[in-house]
Amino acid sequence: MLPEHVHPTAAQAPVIVHQPAPIQHVQAAPVVAVQLGHIPTVQTIVLPDGRAVTGYAINPVQPEPVATKPAVSRAAVNVALGGVGFLTVCGGLLLLTTFIAALAALIQQLIILTAVVFGGWIAVQVLGASRGGTTVNIRKAVIKRNHFHS
Structure with missing residues (x-):
């Protein structure tokens, strides 16, 4: 048996209550891959x-x-750009048809002008006075057997 002074009885021993200290959680630092040939710097912090x-x-x-979403969807932008392009093409086609109509009218006017000028020149040549040509005066003519005799 052990002596009494080694094991005190419950009545003789004072009661001591221990309060545990809370454990503070420390966030673990992320693991960073170190490239070969590069030694990171050593740092000392005083707490x-x-x-x-x-x-x-x-x-x-x-x-x-x-990634942020755009305020307007890409499909809407594409439709709008397609509409602008279509209107541009329609305007260009309208100008093209106007140009073709004007060109056709110009060609028609040139043809008419050419016909009038050329026809006038022919009329002057045919109906104009002869210049040093032969003048034939027919006074008495006798037609015998489909031949003209003067």
Whole structure:
């Protein structure tokens, strides 16, 4: 048996209550792949209680940018651009048909002008006075057996 002074009885021993200290969760730093030939810098941080912590400096990981949706859908933009292009083509076709009609009218006027000028020249040649040509005066003519005799 053990002596009494080694094991005190419950009546003689004071009751001591221990309050556990809460464990603070520390976020784990992301693992950063180190490229060969590149040694990261060593950094020392002094904590408020005086302890110094030394380790490699880790750049914080930047989150990838979130793709934003455009305010207007691409289909709507394509339809609008198609409409603008269609109106441009229609305007061009309207100008083209107007140009063709004007060109046809010009060609028609040139043909008429050519016919009038050429016809006038022919009329002057046929009906105009002869210049040094032979003048034939027919006074008495006798027609015998389909021959003209003077």
